Amino acid sequence: MGFVSGALVPVNAFIGALFLLSTILLMAFRQVEGYMRYFIWQSVLLVLSTADLAVIRGSPNLFIVAVITLAAKVIMIPLLLRRVLHDELRTRREVELVINTQASLLVALLLSVMAYILVIPVLPFAPSGAAVNLPVGLDVLLIGMYTLAIRREAVPQMLALMAIDNGVFYAGVSITDSPAIIELAAGLEGVMVVVVVTILARTIAQHIGSTAVGHMATLKEGESR
Numbered sequence: 001m002g003f004v005s006g007a008l009v010p011v012n013a014f015i016g017a018l019f020l021l022s023t024i025l026l027m028a029f030r031q032v033e034g035y036m037r038y039f040i041w042q043s044v045l046l047v048l049s050t051a052d053l054a055v056i057r058g059s060p061n062l063f064i065v066a067v068i069t070l071a072a073k074v075i076m077i078p079l080l081l082r083r084v085l086h087d088e089l090r091t092r093r094e095v096e097l098v099i100n101t102q103a104s105l106l107v108a109l110l111l112s113v114m115a116y117i118l119v120i121p122v123l124p125f126a127p128s129g130a131a132v133n134l135p136v137g138l139d140v141l142l143i144g145m146y147t148l149a150i151r152r153e154a155v156p157q158m159l160a161l162m163a164i165d166n167g168v169f170y171a172g173v174s175i176t177d178s179p180a181i182i183e184l185a186a187g188l189e190g191v192m193v194v195v196v197v198t199i200l201a202r203t204i205a206q207h208i209g210s211t212a213v214g215h216m217a218t219l220k221e222g223e224s225r
Contacts, residue, residue, distance in 0.1 A: 012052045016132040019045040019170060023140045024108050026163055027147040028101050035159045036081055042140075043073035046166050049133065050173045057127075062173055069169070073162065081155070098150040108143050115139035130174040137171025140164075 019042060026038040047070045054062035099107070115138040123131055144164035151157045 008052050008056050012049055012056070013132045015045050015049045015052065016136040016170075019049065020112070020136050020139060023143050023163060023167070024105070026159070027104055027108060027143055030101070032155055035156050036078060039159045039163060040074060040078050042163060042166055043069060046170055047074065049170060053133075053173055065169075065173060073166070077162070098152065104146070104150065107146055111142040111146065112139050115142055126175060133174030134171050137167045137169075137174070140167030140170060143167075 022038050022042040022045060026035055026042065029035060029038060047066045050062050050066040050069065053059070054066065116135045119135045119138055123134065126134060141164055144160050144167055147163065148157055148160040151160055
């Protein structure tokens with residue numbers, strides 16, 4: 001078991017690099033479909049890192065957290081988004097940015113340096129895996145907050161908010177595997193699903209003036225004619 005755990009530590013480091021890269025791509029991309037794709041990849045990497053740490057520590061609690069994250073962020077939330085958002089909105093429409101991509105990449109670099117500086121004092125006291133997850137998780141949290149600030153539309157802002165949540169959990173699973181983290185994961189993922197449904201309903205209302213099923217059906221029949 002010790003050999004397996006030792007072999008999985010560098011795997012977690014590689015996952016961490018991909019996790020950070022997916023966040024930077026989510027920040028830089030300008031189409032909603034790209035936001036969703038990179039958010040899904042980011043969530044998959046969070047699941048893999050949590051499962052990796054679960055094996056390293058022999059923690060069934062972290063396995064449960066990985067399953068909850070997989071169900072909510074890799075399956076349920078993307079399905080809700082793809083079900084409601086129109087193909088044109090997802091694949092063709094570009095989202096306006098407050099700050100251009102080149103400047104945002106520079107900001108992301110500065111945030112990465114700041115995140116590593118902030119966690120250096122606590123790394124000697126952190127458990128196995130935290131040397132990767134703590135700085136990367138904090139970095140993703142900061143980049144997610146920046147992404148939230150520069151987006152001007154509901155769906156990209158919602159995905160940035162969930163990226164922040166991913167960053168918090170990516171750091172959190174590296175420092176604790178107590179049963180409380182299961183309750184926290186289940187509670188927060190439930191809140192995220194509610195947020196998704198609320199924002200989607202608001203987006204529909206802004207586009208067609210109502211979320212009433214009868215009204216939407218009337219609009220659909222009118223378009224078919």
